[in-house]
Amino acid sequence: MQPKKSYNLLLGIFIFFGIVIFALAIYLVGKKQNLFTSNVKVMAIFTDVSGLTVGNNVRFSGIDVGTVSNIRILSENEVRVELSIQSSVMPFIRKNSVATIGSEGLMGNKTVTIIPGTMEKRMLTGGDTLTTIQPVNIDEILIEIQKSSENIAVVSQNLIDITDRIKVGEGVFGKIFTDTSLTVSLDKASRNVVMITSNLNKISERVSQGEGILGKLLADTAISVNLGEASSNLIFITENLEGITDKINRGEGIFGKLFTDTTLAQNLYQAGQHINESSEELEIITRNLNEITEKINSGKGLINKLIADSAFADSVDMAVIRLNRGIVSVTEASETIKRSRMIRLFSKKKKRPEDNKSK
Amino acid sequence: MLSFSTRVFKQKIMRTTGQDEGFTAQLKDFFVDFGSLARFTGKVIRELFKKTTEFREFLRQAYYVGYKSLPLVGITAFILGLVLTLQTRPVMADLGAEAWLPGMVIVSIIREIGPVITALIFTGRVASGFGAELSSMRVTEQIDAMEVSGINPVKYLVVTRVMAATLMVPVLVIYSDGIAFIGSFFGVNIQSSITFQLFLKNAFDSVHFYDIIPATIKTFFFGFAIGVISCYKGYYTDRGTAGVGLAANSAVVSSSLAVFVIDLIVVQLTELII
Known part of the structure; x- marks a missing residue:
């Protein structure tokens, strides 16, 4: 021993x-479990805690800062979760921070995750209640996945149908995959495309060398200067037009009156009506004239004779000449009579020859 | 009227001489044995709460059953932690959950493997010693001599041993858990690299008070059961040298069985309570 x-x-x-x-x-x-640190109790009310239990971790910005200390049902759709959070972390948890229930990986325990708020809001204190976001329910996700898988099944069935149709050469895609002539056409088209591109290449080369209108446009600085001037002129014109339209809008000038003066418009309207009436009357006159001229042309009446009959014209001419001579003779005769004393003796107007002359 | 110990001796003599055989007789023996053990346990508990205790003998026993068992328990625990980690690692790697390996191993060790394996090793080393020692004292009539000389043999021999076993098994389990934890750390670092700090964090993230407390409480029951059963087997052994070996063997077997039965009951109770 x-x-x-x-x-x-x-x-x-x-x-x-x-x-x-x-x-x-x-x-x-x-x-x-934060038994040896100073803790603050904070509340969070959820509709569904998704299997959260007392002792689960509380995370803030990905760091474990506390534990779930109590879970209590308040009503049929309210569960109050009491969180025990380290006092040292409290200054960083603001009033507008949001709590949600997460998970430590795919198979891990549930956690309460506090999403940081903004520093402008006041600090969270003991007994305060955090705003919460309802966690994503796995069952809901599974339902969505089920719906998606059903949709995928439908889509895949449709794809099968489409590929079957393509396989037998139906539709455009079927033609693409089965029709050999189409491939020949495509081959030709591709060759044409090659030619077009080569042409375009040549054109672009010529343009780059300053040939042709496009080349001038790109290379000739004078054109660009002219275009610049033209554009400045256009600007000037547009400015002038702007001024004119302003004046018109203000009612200045004839066009202004036209667009703004209602009395002028009324007068013009009346004038137009008068013109319309006059034109109707003119139409009647022209119709009558037309009838007259038709009659004249048909050889009826005096005027036709006056116009068309040369013999009548000659006779009329002769008659006029003779009449003229007669008138002259009568005039001479009357003068002779006037001057005769016999007549003057019996004439009442012999003392006032000036008055007769004036009349 | 025959005393309690005389009746037990008589039953065992009848059994060894073939006077009372058959299933019914064996069943009767089992219940008699069980009842005798219960009475013996009551006697030990009564003595345990009496003021006068053999404290020096208790310390001596504690030293031998506790401190002296530490190397064996330590080596076993280290290997246990190491092997458990190496065996679990492929499955966890397949699941992509290697980060959970320390937590899983440490929870397994604390809750179940540490207490049970330590108790079994303790049984193998100590229960056999108790049984052999007391039975040889009985065979050589030392216990009778003590009774004659006015020394309470139950108080001096049994209570001290039961107390030592009851208190040393929990301490050995704590050491066992700690050493197995280190073994697990080595196990993880054999095939990958992890710092002790991260290993510690990963391990204790999975450990809760409801893992530690029931597991620790049940180790007291393990120690008590091992002490009482092994002392009973040695105290009431047959007269003769063959009885010494039988007592040692029976002490180990019965104590091991008791450890598993108690473990089952405690686990069920823990599940009900927590």
């Missing part, structure tokens, strides 16, 4: 270190 003191010492050391290891384990587990 060993000396008493020796085994007592060794036994003491053995038990002491055993207790130390146990205490260390308790500390590590307790530290994880």
Whole structure:
């Protein structure tokens, strides 16, 4: 047997270190659950906690800052989750921070994730209630996946039908894959495209060398100067037009009156009506004239004779000549009579020959 | 009227001489044995709470069953942690959950493997010793001599041993868990690289108080059961040298069985409570 003191010492050391290891384990587990740090209780109310249990972690910006300390049902659609959060983190959790329920990986435990708010809002204090976002339910995701898979099945069936139709040469795509003439046409088209592109290449070369109108446009600076001047002139013209239209809008000038003066428009309207009436009367006159001229042309009436019958014209001419001679003779005779004394004796107007002359 | 110990001796003599055989007789023996054990346990508990204790003998026993068992328990625990990690690793790697390996191993060790394996090793080393020691004392009439000389043999021999076993098994389990944890760390680092800090974090992220507390409480029951059963087997052994071996063997077997039965009951109770 060993000396008493020796085994007592060794036994003491053995038990002491055993207790130390146990205490260390308790500390590590307790530290994880924030038992040895100052904590603040904060509330969050969810409709569905999705399997969250007491002891699950609380994460803020991806860091474990606390644990779920209590879960209590308030009503049929309200579950209050009490979060125990380290006091040292509280200054960073603002009033508009949002809590949601997440998961530690695909198969991990549930966590309460606090999404940071803005620093303008006030700091969250003990007993405050965080705004919450309802977590995404796995069942809902599965339902969506099921719907999507059903849609995919329909789409794939349609694709099968389409490919079957293509396979038998139906439709445009069927022609593409089965019709050899189409490939020949495409071949020709591609050759044409090659030619067109080569032509375009040549054209672009010529243009780049300054040949032709396009070349001039691109290379000749004088044209560009002229175009610049033309554009400035256009600007000037448009400015003038703008001024004119302004004046017209203001009612200045004839056009302004035309567009703005209602009395002028009324007068013009009346004038137009008068013209219309006059034109109707003119139409009647022209119709009558037309009838007259038709009659004249047909050889009826005196005027026709005057116009068309040269013998009559000659006779008329002769008659006029004779009449003229007669008138002259009568005039001379009357003058002779006037001058005769016999007549003057019986004439009442013999004393006032000036008055008769004026009349 | 025959005393309790005399009746037990008589039953065992009848069994060894073939006077009472058959299934019914064996069943009767089992229940008699069980009842005797219960009475013995009650006697030990009564003695345990009496003021006068053999504290020096208790310390001596604690030293031998606790401290002296540490190397064996330590080596076993280290290998256990290492092997458990290496065996679990491929499955976890297939699942893409290698980060969970430390947590899974440490929870397995703390909740189940550490206490049970340590208790079994303790049984193998200590229960056999208790059984052999007490049975040889019985065979050589040392216990009778103690009774004659006015020393309470149950108090001096049994209570000290039961107390030592009850208190040392939990301490050994704590060491066992700690050493297995280190073994697991080596196991992880054999095929990959992980810092001790990260390993510690990953491991203790999965550990909760409801893993540690029930597992620690049940180790007291393990120690008590091992101590009581092995002392009972040795205390009431047959007269003769063959009885010493039988007592040692029976102590180990019965104690091991008791460890598993207690483990089953504690696990069920834990599930009900937590």
